[in-house]
Amino acid sequence: DLGIGDPDLPTPPVVVERLCEEAHKSENHRYPSYRGLQAFREAVASWYKKRFGVSFDPDREVVALIGSKEGIAHFPWCILNQGDIVLASDPGYPVYKIGSMLAGGIPLPLPLLVENDFLPDFRSFPESVLERTKLVFVNYPNNPTSQVAPLDFFKEIVDLAHRYDFVIAHDLAYSEVSFDGYRAPSIFEVEGAREVAIEFHSLSKTCNMTGWRIGFAVGNARWIEALGRVKTNIDSGIFNAIQWAGVAALENADDILAGILPVYTERRDMVVKTFRELGFALRVPLATFYVWIPVPSGFTSLSFAEFILEKAQVVVTPGIGFGKFGEGFVRISITTPSVRLQEAMERIRTALGR
Template sequence: MEVATRIKKLPPYLFAQIEQKIAEEKQKGREILDLGIGDPDLPTPSFIIEKLCEEAQKPQNHRYPSYRGLYRFREAVAEWYLRRFGVKLDPEREVVSLIGSKEGIAHFAWCVVDPGDIVLASDPGYPVYKIGTMLAGGIPLELPLLPENDFLPDFSRFPQEVLEKTRLIFINYPNNPTSQVASLDFFKEVVELARRYNFIIAHDLAYSEISFDGYRAPSILEVEGAREVAIEFHSLSKTFNMTGWRIGFAVGNAKLVEALGRIKTNVDSGIFNAIQWAGVEALARTEEVLKWLLPVYQKRRDLVVSALSRVGIEVKPPRATFYVWIPVPSGFDSLGFANFLLDKAGVVVTPGTGFGRYGEGFVRVSLTTPDAVLERAMSRIEEALNQ
């Protein structure tokens, strides 16, 4: 029995492979410290859980939810965007709920990409940008994020005829995996290009609230004209430690939002209403959460950067996300260094090539592990490298 060609073309999902490797090592009796996957170890705030429990008791919330999302949740998203970015959204036409932003990003290519269309996907980048494109029959081209350009794309490297044939680009700032941030001037440049060449921008803003040293990430929708060409994806997973809850949203161009909503009416039945009510509570109290959340990640960031400095690996402290993008020492490639740390230190990091070929020369460390575990992991890494 054969599966479809599109499935044969899909690479194994990076983090599923990492989980399998960890399981194999643990079966050998080794203690493995996992700095690979960006899954917050901190608990979901209690007031969000309490709201979920309250709403779960109501029989009306046990029925099918709205396909586009509970109106009050979409309204809460619009209220948050206005407070946070000064961007006014119509919750009826410009907001759609998602079963996590990953689901929305994967499905979005189906909305706008026909077989053979060119899609520029950030590389290194979240693997789903390319995978969603492939499933839609599009042709993903790498949008290189290089250290010499501060991990921002250089569109001048693409011939005009490629840009003219481009249907969609995926960008993501603050960026996973590089932790790079982008200015409004950068977004203005991308919006100008999109309007000139008639392509669509999908901006992944999942890490906007995880930022340090006074930095606050902008939304692409703050740029004049962005709403004509852009859709922006966000998630409650990172800010509120809700990765398992599967709730996110997309906002922006009404036609694109409607198309994504139309896909969703045909492939899923929406998010449990009690979770959406909990999301309403979360968005209303974002600043309350960030006051205790961000100092935890900043302390962990500083711990990792200091430990790396002691073994001669200099890393500029990232201003956003809960990742540190680390250049590998001389004599290693990305996979080789990740395997070295697993074998010699019992520490899992993510090889940069798992995010695309332009991730070569780097590994990613996640800060989503308890302080004591992170300290022990960095101590093991120092010891392995000193030996």
């Protein structure tokens, strides 16, 4: 199964041990804070300062999330009125559009096209649409395309947000899964971003903690407060012992990644080598644990995924599942043990008869 992006590597022992230690403490058995444990929010602020050189007030500009998915899904409720326009990356994480629709917004695709290096072209939208836009979802490093964005892109979108008075929701979940010396930027490295943006991050990808459900958002104090207020009506926070484990994860992030990234690099290279030898023209991803592969002539993304499933018994994700502009591609996740991934590559090679 090369479909879902769910790390197969175990959560690091330093994180598990902290969870066990804190789970035994009776003070952690009561309701947690809606906004998140003070120590966790301070750890988030410290990590941002160290990683991106950006300072946040842990009391006003940081909120804990039950995974970044939860925050992304609920954030449109903080921003939108009925009928407001939302521009959402396409192909992109489906929650951007679904969360917006549930909040009464009208999601429009923000096309990510190969000819534009999978970066959106805001000039393609008429002035009338940008003037009605209330919220824009972007995500770099990108799922599913694995594209990265330069700091100049964030400068452009921040300028547009100031000009047209919309809010930017940047999904930074894959910032730490990067290769070949690349380091992904935060939107908050751009001057003026704090007035118009919120950024979501998760420990799921960074520290192999998908099942733990812990993430956070940082940014504009007004929108952080609004998201926290929505959450008080929907959930009761994150188990404190998990938040203490999150503190351990953030404090040891560099060491944790040093053990993870070489594994993903080897797997990325294996997949890229296989498909290039099979004649596929694809880019070498600089980040994320996905490879975005153009389908052969005569196939749609769905029919090629079906072909690979039937002939090779390997699951890949059809690009159309991420939006109409994902057509023509399939996504392969490298979150499978290396031996199994190698077997999958050999099966695909045999199925394609090359």
